[in-house]
Amino acid sequence: AEFEQRCPESKLLAHVSGRVLDAKGMPVQGARIEAVSRPDVSAVLSDNRGAYTIDVPVNAMEKVRLRVLKRNYSDGMTGVVVVAPGKTSYTAPDTVLSSPITIVTIDTVKRTVTGDWNSVSVDGSFEIRTVQSTYQIPAGALVHADGSPYQGELDVYLYEFTRGTVPESLVAIDTFDQVVGYAGDLMKSFGMPYIQFFTPEGEEIHVLS
Numbered sequence: 139a140e141f142e143q144r145c146p147e148s149k150l151l152a153h154v155s156g157r158v159l160d161a162k163g164m165p166v167q168g169a170r171i172e173a174v175s176r177p178d179v180s181a182v183l184s185d186n187r188g189a190y191t192i193d194v195p196v197n198a199m200e201k202v203r204l205r206v207l208k209r210n211y212s213d214g215m216t217g218v219v220v221v222a223p224g225k226t227s228y229t230a231p232d233t234v235l236s237s238p239i240t241i242v243t244i245d246t247v248k249r250t251v252t253g254d255w256n257s258v259s260v261d262g263s264f265e266i267r268t269v270q271s272t273y274q275i276p277a278g279a280l281v282h283a284d285g286s287p288y289q290g291e292l293d294v295y296l297y298e299f300t301r302g303t304v305p306e307s308l309v310a311i312d313t314f315d316q317v318v319g320y321a322g323d324l325m326k327s328f329g330m331p332y333i334q335f336f337t338p339e340g341e342e343i344h345v346l347s
Contacts, residue, residue, distance in 0.1 A: 156230035167243035211235040297332035
């Protein structure tokens with residue numbers, strides 16, 4: 139306003155591609171990628187390979203900053219600098235998100251699963267492996283709370299609670315305290331698998347009895 143100057147209107151469309159990975163280098167599916175400086179640009183989601191492409195209107199020499207978000211993960215940031223009007227395709231550095239638990243994403247419709255060691259059978263059943271356990275999820279086994287079948291994308295939360303993976307919250311508990319709630323459930327299942335399923339909207343999905 140002081141110098142009576144305005145930035146020019148965006149005349150370029152930059153195609154920014156990248157990947158979202160977890161701390162182990164595995165792809166994170168369903169992460170939301172937003173253009174920080176362009177709130178009018180629609181956010182995109184990463185696929186089962188952790189890959190995404192977002193189209194952002196830009197000016198030459200503009201820095202495009204991207205925010206990467208997913209439930210129960212740390213937030214991530216990445217970006218690219220649009221160096222010249224003639225270049226429209228850019229690759230952003232990998233974004234690494236961290237989580238205190240192992241999270242795998244499955245899709246019962248597209249029949250995909252993240253993680254190189256996990257697999258989907260022809261009949262639609264899933265096999266998910268951790269260092270300690272192998273989880274076999276039969277086709278059609280996942281349902282809403284009312285028992286109706288669920289189809290679509292799910293985040294699978296895997297809690298491997300052993301001496302080597304004691305949560306910080308348990309370390310602070312006094313031996314005379316009553317251990318209840320989440321911590322109590324973990325104590326009951328020490329050394330055994332603990333698995334949960336959530337939709338991208340946060341609804342917990344159950345296993346058919």
